[in-house]
Every structure is written in C-alpha cells, then in structure tokens.
Amino acid sequence: MIEVRNLQKQFGAVAALRDVSFLALDGSITGLLGANGAGKSTTLRTLCGVLKPGGGEIRIDGASLPDDPLILQRRVGGLLDHAGLYSRLTPREIFTFSGRLHGIPWRRLRERVEEVVAFLGMQGIADRRTGGFSQGERMKTALGRALIHSPKNLLLDEPTNGLDVPTVRALRLLLHRTRDTGACVVFSSHLLEEVRALCDRVVVLAQGRVVAEGTPAELCQRAGVRTLEDAFVAFTGTAEVLSC
C-alpha cells in the first residue's frame, strides 16, 4: 500500500510537484493520469526512492520513505520510463544481477529467476543477449527485473509506449495477474483507453497537483459527463483556470 501526502518536488525554478496526495491500495491497480509534464514520472521516481522528495510524506506499507529509502526500495519494484537493459547480458543474467543487489540468497535466487522466466513466458529468450530484442521482449525483461524480489508494490511509468497491440494485451494480462497476487500496482499513462482498461482507481494529475481521484465511473459521475476523456478535460481544464 502506498500513501502519498502533500508531496512536493522542485527542480531549480520549476515546481514539478506542488501538492500530490493519494492512496494506492493493495490488490488494485491505481492509474496516474495526466498530460505530458503533469508530474506523473516525477511522482513515480520519488516513490521508488530515486529522487528525494522536496516536501511531504510517502508511506509504503506503513513505513515512511525519507527514514530509510534503501529498506523501502526492497518493497518497491519499478519499470520507469525506459527499459534500460544491458545489451551484452541475457535476461537470466540481468535478473540474477538484480536479485543479488536485492540481497536474495543464491539458492533462492536460482529458483526465483526460473519463476520469473516462467511467469513472463520468456523460456525461449532467457539465454539470449538483450541487444537484439524487440520492444516487447525488452519490456518483458525490464518487468522481470522489477519483479525479481517479489515486491508488494509495483510502479510502471507509461509501460505500453512503443508496444504493439498483442504485447499491450499481454502486458495487461500480466498486470492483472500481478494485482491478483495482492500487489499494489501504480501505473501512469496519458492514454485514457489504457487507463480505463487497466485501472481500478484513477488519480488525475495536472501541473503537479492531484485534481481528482476515484474509480473511472465515479470521475465521470462527478464531472457530470459520460466518458473518461470528457471527465479528464473537465478536471484538468479546471486546474488550468485555477492556476492562472
């Protein structure tokens, strides 16, 4: 479970996050929805301990992030922004490297790598160097790396970018399966169709602030419109007016 309260982050003169608060529950997929530059990636990077928060509080499974980012990183897995793989290593080697850094003992790690390879259906490519991989294979490898330490919380930043339709469907299935194991999945996107297909709850961000939170149906009801797209425009449009 991830609780975020009044999260702020400043990059020089630019305020990337002004006031972000939301709750992402276990066993559900929470979508961060926002336009480019709304603060989705910065929120996720702060949640996984890569960026230091400028203010506010992050609690992951009840523990506070600034106290011990290293221990909390064990509870979070992430696929952020870009796959970022080592082209001369194989998926099995990448998973093993990641697992060792998470402190998984050798004997358990060997089993865990096989579990992840089977979960992602990567048996055919697990011993091939990632240099020649397709986008879908790269995404699977990056997802496997994020799942190697069985995190209770999984963060994904626009994971479907650049993927073809069958791979997007496969990813959706994998995320639903991950959620069904009781994990808390937080997923960012600016694609409304994707958010509707995947997310149980939606947090709408605009200019570094949360402007709405709820299930897709609740958001439509609150905005008095029929589609999520209209609700999104209604909420983010309001924020722009307010900020002027």
Add this chain to the structure above:
Amino acid sequence: MLNQLLTIACKEVTDSWRDRRGLLSAAVYSLMGPGVVSLVSLAIREQGKHGASQSVLIAMMSVFTLVSAFVGGMNVAMDSIAGERERRSLLPLLMHPVTRLGVLLGKWLAVSAFSVASLTLNVLGFALLLRRVPPWQIAVCLLPLSLLAAALEVWVSTVCRGIKEANTYLSMLVLLPMGLGMAMVFSPVAGQAWWNFLPVAGQQLQLEASMRGGQLDMLRILSLTLATAVLAGLALLAAADRLEQDDVVYGS
C-alpha cells in the same frame, strides 16, 4: 554492502569482457609501448649511439607504462557510467537498495581490474623486451597508480552526460601522464624532491630509477602511495556527490 559492491563489479567485468572491440583496443595500447621502444632501440643500435640514447628510451618506456594504466580502464569507465546514463540503465540500477557510493565503488573496482590488467600486460611486454625481471617494489609502486587512474576515470565519466562527451574528456585524461612526462624533461622544477611525492610523476620517477637499476626507497614509495590514495579517494567522493544529484537519472 560489500556483497552488492562485488556484484556490481562482477557484472561490469562480465559486461566489459564481452565488449571485444574495447578489450582489443586496450590491449593494443598496452603493447604499443614495448613495440615502439623495441623499434626505436633497433634504430639506435644501427646508428651506434647506444649509450647516449639509453636514458631517452627509459623515459619513453615509463611514459608508455603510465599511459597503459590510464588506457586499460578507459572504455570500461566510459561504458559503465556515462554509457549507463545514456542508455538509461542508471535509473533502474539506482532503484535497487544500494547506496550511490556503493554503486560507484563497484564500478571503480571493475575499472581498476582492467587498468591493472593493462598495466601488467605492458610491464610484462617490457620485461620480455629487456629480458629482465622487474623488482617487486615496482608492483607496490604501480598498483596505487592503477587505482588512481580508475578513480579519475570514474569521476570524469560521472560528470559527463554521454559516451561521446566522456570519450572526449577521458582521452584528455590519458594525456596527463604524457604531459607530466614532458614536464619532467623540460621543466626546471622537475628535479625538485617534492616531485617524488606527486602522484603519477612520482611513479614515473620510481619506474625510471628501477629501470636504470637503482635502489628503490620503500619509504618514498609508501609516502607516494598515501598521496595517490588520498587523491583517488577525493575523486571517488566527488563522483559519488555528482551521482547524488537529481539530474543524473534523466539520461543524457
């Protein structure tokens, strides 16, 4: 922490070992010194000026040896830090529960391993050429130089945003031992005692002394090692500080 550090170092060594082009270029640079010196000595022998040119040959050899320490780890430093940023694999790495100093020390160990290997190859080449076993004190003298070369390369690579930029600045760093070698020949202050304690220059003086068959002063070598270790430590701390800044996770 030590386990994680070794995990990172092993991964970088495996990764760089598979980069055959990088390995080959480092090996060519390491063996270039013995090759060039053997050709020059052949030319000198033909001209019959053997005695007078001996000191020039020794100066050449020591510069090549020093350069080999810098060249050995250059590709690894470039690829494992600036390259990591460029292909955006630094962000996933920093998501692991490991401190940034730990990440850096792991990479430094890997760069050092390649630097030591290149230096060893070069010294073996010269030993074969001269048919003389170098004194063991030379290993004590040169090992810290490899660690310093690796630390400086790690620092430069951390400051750079991509492989191209790192390549430019690391190539300049390789010129450092060459520049100091030149300064020692032409500068009037070069003969002064404090040069013996100046990292890189000090190692060159010790190396030249051993090639001339002189006695090596262990106290002097140890003081030089201390100065070299302090400088390497400072470079690593500066690199770790750079890695703490927010913009490093944003690629090039």
